[in-house]
Amino acid sequence: MSTSHRGDRDRDDAGRARNARPRDGLGRPLPYGSPGVDRQPEGVVRGPVETVAEAQDLLDAGRPFHAHEVFEDAWKSGPESQRGLWRALAQTAVGLTHAARGNATGGARLLRRGADGLAAWPGEAPGGLDTEGVVRWARALADRVEQGASVTAAASAPRLRGTP
Incomplete structure (x- = not known):
């Protein structure tokens, strides 16, 4: 299937959106x-354990947008x-990602939504995840963002x- 540019949007022959445009580390x-920064392959x-390790590597590298894609693969x-x-x-x-881009409202909202979802997780999480620690991190970062703190993705990664 070929990909064409129509204005600033990438579409395949059937008109479906494609993401061929280069992106920076924050997507x-x-x-x-x-x-641009290499994209995460979709549908992997x-x-x-592999999901958590790959996402952590991306978060540590300041690429939370790409880590989200790894989590999305696991979700789907x-x-x-x-x-x-x-x-x-x-x-x-x-x-x-949104907080690091300077979108305080969207960043805080999504951090809290994710924290609430993780807080509802019953029992031990797969892959060695520390859900309680991630919940604390997300809520604390949401508070900082709402108070106007500047966020750098790698320095703020969970x-x-x-703790290592």
Whole structure:
């Protein structure tokens, strides 16, 4: 299937949106022809341990938008019983993305939504996730963002498995 540019939007032959435009580390579109950050492949099936490790590496590198894509893959391909967990983690990663882009309102809202979803998770999470720690991180970062703090993605990244 070919991809064409129609204005600033990428569409395939059937008119569906494609994301061929280069992006920066926070997922913002760059002008065509600009060097961008490598995209995360979509639809990759990973186990929980691999999902958490890959997302942590991306968060540590200041790429929460890309970490959200890893969580989204787990949300869409994992067991139905875990979808809420992975969706909540994706929301926290998008919240960090928005906060780092300077969108305080959207960042705080998504951080809190993700924290609430994680707080509702019953029992031990897969992949060694420290859900309580991520909930504390997300709520504290949402508070800081609402108070006007500047956020740098890598410096503000959570520890998904707790303290190293």
